[in-house]
Amino acid sequence: MYFFVTSRNNRKLRALKRHDRSKYHGPFHPDPNYQPERFRRGYEYPANVPRANTILPSGGLNPLDAKDLPNRNIRLVSLISDQPKSSTQSLMTKSSTTNTTSTTTTEPTTSSRRALPRVSTTKAAPSPKAPSGGGSKREPSKEGKSAPAKLPGGASLPLPTMKPSIRKKFIEDEIERIGIKLEEKPNTNHWEIAKDWLRVRSVYPQNHQGLGALMFAMTKTKIMKADILTRGTQLKMMFYLQGNQRAIFKPKRYEREHVIKGNAYDGYDRHNGEIASFHLDRILNFRRAPIVVGRKINLEIEILPVATQRLKDTFKKKNGNTCFYGQCYYCKETELACGHGEIMEGSLTLWLADTFTLEKVRHPYQRTYRDDKTAKWETDPDYCSVYVKPNPPYDKGVRFLDLIDMAIFDFIIGNADRHHYEVWADQPESMIILLDNAKSFGNPHHDELSILAPVAQCCLLRKSTFDRLVELKGGLMTKMLIEATRTDPISPILHKKHIEAINRRMPIIFQTLTKCVQENGRDAVIVESWKRPES
Numbered sequence: 001m002y003f004f005v006t007s008r009n010n011r012k013l014r015a016l017k018r019h020d021r022s023k024y025h026g027p028f029h030p031d032p033n034y035q036p037e038r039f040r041r042g043y044e045y046p047a048n049v050p051r052a053n054t055i056l057p058s059g060g061l062n063p064l065d066a067k068d069l070p071n072r073n074i075r076l077v078s079l080i081s082d083q084p085k086s087s088t089q090s091l092m093t094k095s096s097t098t099n100t101t102s103t104t105t106t107e108p109t110t111s112s113r114r115a116l117p118r119v120s121t122t123k124a125a126p127s128p129k130a131p132s133g134g135g136s137k138r139e140p141s142k143e144g145k146s147a148p149a150k151l152p153g154g155a156s157l158p159l160p161t162m163k164p165s166i167r168k169k170f171i172e173d174e175i176e177r178i179g180i181k182l183e184e185k186p187n188t189n190h191w192e193i194a195k196d197w198l199r200v201r202s203v204y205p206q207n208h209q210g211l212g213a214l215m216f217a218m219t220k221t222k223i224m225k226a227d228i229l230t231r232g233t234q235l236k237m238m239f240y241l242q243g244n245q246r247a248i249f250k251p252k253r254y255e256r257e258h259v260i261k262g263n264a265y266d267g268y269d270r271h272n273g274e275i276a277s278f279h280l281d282r283i284l285n286f287r288r289a290p291i292v293v294g295r296k297i298n299l300e301i302e303i304l305p306v307a308t309q310r311l312k313d314t315f316k317k318k319n320g321n322t323c324f325y326g327q328c329y330y331c332k333e334t335e336l337a338c339g340h341g342e343i344m345e346g347s348l349t350l351w352l353a354d355t356f357t358l359e360k361v362r363h364p365y366q367r368t369y370r371d372d373k374t375a376k377w378e379t380d381p382d383y384c385s386v387y388v389k390p391n392p393p394y395d396k397g398v399r400f401l402d403l404i405d406m407a408i409f410d411f412i413i414g415n416a417d418r419h420h421y422e423v424w425a426d427q428p429e430s431m432i433i434l435l436d437n438a439k440s441f442g443n444p445h446h447d448e449l450s451i452l453a454p455v456a457q458c459c460l461l462r463k464s465t466f467d468r469l470v471e472l473k474g475g476l477m478t479k480m481l482i483e484a485t486r487t488d489p490i491s492p493i494l495h496k497k498h499i500e501a502i503n504r505r506m507p508i509i510f511q512t513l514t515k516c517v518q519e520n521g522r523d524a525v526i527v528e529s530w531k532r533p534e535s
């Protein structure tokens with residue numbers, strides 16, 4: 001009898017839940033309550049719908065909401081300023097100012113121990129002393145190294161800087177180096193070259209002149225066959241290029257200035273984000289992302305004649321434009337991707353050679369993709385030390401530091417959708433391959449701090465990444481990004497608001513690291529390698 005009542009109640013509860021469509025909007029559908037209509041990834045959350053509050057509101061506040069909240073006049077003081085600051089320096093410093101141009105607001109907290117900082121940035125949060133020209137104004141000492149910035153508690157986070165003249169030359173060289181000439185190089189097997197490049201810890205080499213020729217080939221080579229790609233949840237096509245090379249085509253869905261509102265993982269893929277991310281991967285010298293170019297295709301001439309029947313079946317005309325909807329988890333006839341007439345812009349990602357096998361791993365900082373449910377990492381400040389650090393594959397080797405690198409990368413590009421990542425199977429030293437970066441550059445007015453959770457909680461960073469970030473600070477990263485993408489066939493790749501967003505996010509990374517250094521000491525945070533200490 002008891003069982004009967006309970007199961008009937010459960011049934012009722014389940015039925016109730018089924019009608020409550022306000023919850024699930026993630027990529028998976030683990031339960032029967034899933035309602036795809038409402039929370040397709042292409043769906044943008046209406047502004048007037050109240051959202052359930054989580055302890056951590058996805059790591060950031062919408063700047064537009066900040067004015068409604070009390071006691072948020074808190075100014076973020078940069079810790080990477082060039083002169084040592086007084087003890088008012090802290091990641092979040094309470095300020096009595098009512099200055100509305102204050103770039104950052106944060107909710108006051110009684111405890112310094114919380115899962116994540118809640119900071120939201122409305123517009124460029126300049127590091128006060130960071131010059132826009134990319135150089136550093138810090139007075140160099142005789143060796144060209146600056147005095148370390150002293151922090152409260154005696155810790156320091158030295159940011160080595162170059163002599164202004166050396167820095168100037170460095171900037172020029174870096175900008176020169178990162179530009180790519182897309183030029184034809186006939187009688188070359190570009191695909192074979194890309195295959196030879198593939199390593200356990202890199203996809204392509206640094207500064208290889210073959211890259212421009214390979215990318216040129218990607219933009220021009222005849223498409224021999226076009227098919228759907230059912231893998232993943234987003235609309236895309238699989239192309240087979242002449243010479244037996246596969247490539248993924250992600251269609252343009254938004255104009256450059258479009259802002260994706262709502263959750264940081266909302267919206268369709270951004271093809272330009274996929275391109276910009278590849279170049280950022282080059283700039284950071286990670287070389288862990290597949291090679292991507294922009295390409296405009298003629299759907300009627302280049303695709304339909306070589307399309308498989310199952311892809312052709314999803315083609316439609318709308319308002320005189322050729323469109324398709326493909327076949328994937330979120331693909332449906334009413335959500336067409338349309339060309340401009342017959343021409344469709346998109347990104348083309350080179351398929352990785354089969355030298356190694358991909359293995360998919362669940363990201364330890366995976367989101368719940370639900371408003372009513374927080375993941376453990378969002379509320380537990382010890383999540384990293386208890387659940388990540390001590391356990392394989394993060395307890396030794398390169399994986400853990402790769403995870404942190406990826407968090408930095410994703411924070412810069414604004415990708416909050418890294419629910420899984422991929423590595424080479426059976427290769428313990430494998431890199432985390434930065435596959436699928438298209439959920440990026442959605443909202444340039446919002447910095448999704450929760451993406452930095454692995455950095456803020458684990459307080460570890462590979463030294464080479466730290467050094468590179470220091471080199472790129474002060475605007476060099478974005479200068480290089482603009483130069484790197486300038487020759488892409490569908491350039492400009494990013495709207496200037498996104499460039500501004502990157503410049504704003506860099507100091508936030510340094511602030512997060514500084515807080516780590518304050519608490520743990522520099523040597524424990526910036527490391528060459530990491531291994532779980534013997535207990």
Ligand SMILES: Nc1ncnc2c1ncn2[C@@H]1O[C@H](COP(=O)(O)OP(=O)(O)OP(=O)(O)O)[C@@H](O)[C@H]1O
Pocket residue numbers: 027231232233234235248290349350351352358422435436438
């Ligand atoms: N360049 C590539 N080389 C080899 N395999 C790839 C490549 N790009 C994607 N894949 C494979 O296809 C899968 C789906 O691709 P991708 O992640 O870009 O699609 P998606 O629809 O965005 O997926 P999701 O919805 O899970 O984010 C990847 O997880 C990977 O296994």
Ligand SMILES: [Mn+2]
Pocket residue numbers: 232234417436438439
């Ligand atoms: Mn994706």
